[in-house]
Amino acid sequence: MAEKDIISKDVLQHLAADIANILLHLDVEHDSVELLQTEQQRVEVRRADMVARMRKRASGEQFILHIEIQNANDTTMPIRMLRYLSDILLLHTDEPVYQYLVYIGKARLTMPSMLQLPDFAYHFRVLDIHTVDCSLLLAQDTPEALVLAILCDFKERPTQEVVNYIVKRLKELTGDNEARFRNYYEMLETLADNRDLQTHLDEAKAMLTQVDVTRFSTYRWGLQAGLEQGLEQGLEQGLEQGAQFKARETAKKMLLKGGFKISDIADLTGLSLEQVESLHQEKQH
Numbered sequence: 001m002a003e004k005d006i007i008s009k010d011v012l013q014h015l016a017a018d019i020a021n022i023l024l025h026l027d028v029e030h031d032s033v034e035l036l037q038t039e040q041q042r043v044e045v046r047r048a049d050m051v052a053r054m055r056k057r058a059s060g061e062q063f064i065l066h067i068e069i070q071n072a073n074d075t076t077m078p079i080r081m082l083r084y085l086s087d088i089l090l091l092h093t094d095e096p097v098y099q100y101l102v103y104i105g106k107a108r109l110t111m112p113s114m115l116q117l118p119d120f121a122y123h124f125r126v127l128d129i130h131t132v133d134c135s136l137l138l139a140q141d142t143p144e145a146l147v148l149a150i151l152c153d154f155k156e157r158p159t160q161e162v163v164n165y166i167v168k169r170l171k172e173l174t175g176d177n178e179a180r181f182r183n184y185y186e187m188l189e190t191l192a193d194n195r196d197l198q199t200h201l202d203e204a205k206a207m208l209t210q211v212d213v214t215r216f217s218t219y220r221w222g223l224q225a226g227l228e229q230g231l232e233q234g235l236e237q238g239l240e241q242g243a244q245f246k247a248r249e250t251a252k253k254m255l256l257k258g259g260f261k262i263s264d265i266a267d268l269t270g271l272s273l274e275q276v277e278s279l280h281q282e283k284q285h
Helices: 009-023 077-091 134-140 143-149 159-174 178-195 198-207 219-257 262-269 273-284
Strands: 050-055 062-070 097-103 114-117 120-123 125-128
Touching (some): 062 077, 134 143, 159 198, 219 262, 262 273
Parallel strands (some): 062 097, 097 125
Antiparallel strands (some): 050 062, 114 120
């Protein structure tokens, strides 16, 4: 997940628990999730998509969950997953580790999920997102399920329509709680990046005309809000300048006609005494 470095820790913890419960059916406690640092550097920097410590609700078992999201087939995936596993085990030697590859690619899944050597066998679990019924996630009608639905295969449904529905329904479910909506939207951005759906999210965002974009940390939204604010300020400034011009022209006509006191002209036009006096001096010259 390329954008995960700029997503808040709380959002990633929530996302890890939701994937574990809704997609992987591990039934973990939300409050038990603890993100773990996995960056390792030898010749290159390697970082797993998501690694978190969590606890099962029923049994109380504590374990580490490693989730890797993959959008294309890679024949070297078992070796990569094994390297991630060794990095995790070296840091957390006494804890069980569950590894899942979540495949969201368009092509049929062909990646192996195991590595067989003469004296060694290794395998990890794979979830092909195409086997997850997107309509069932949408039907759950919870923010968590809606967010994860962005990963699903939309089948014959138009992509923009599905994304629009997800964003609109998230807004409806979170109501006036902008902070809660922002968290779920950041989860959407994190996951949508894996499917190149950011432009569709931008389109869906444009529908939310009643959302106060000034309260969003997302740069695209903040930039648009700045442009809108600039246009509004420019309009106000133009109206103010137009009213000032009209008042000055009225004052000039009154001065030319004569019979009006400076103070009366100021009261009637809304100009200051100094402004009217200045116009009077201009007329005399």
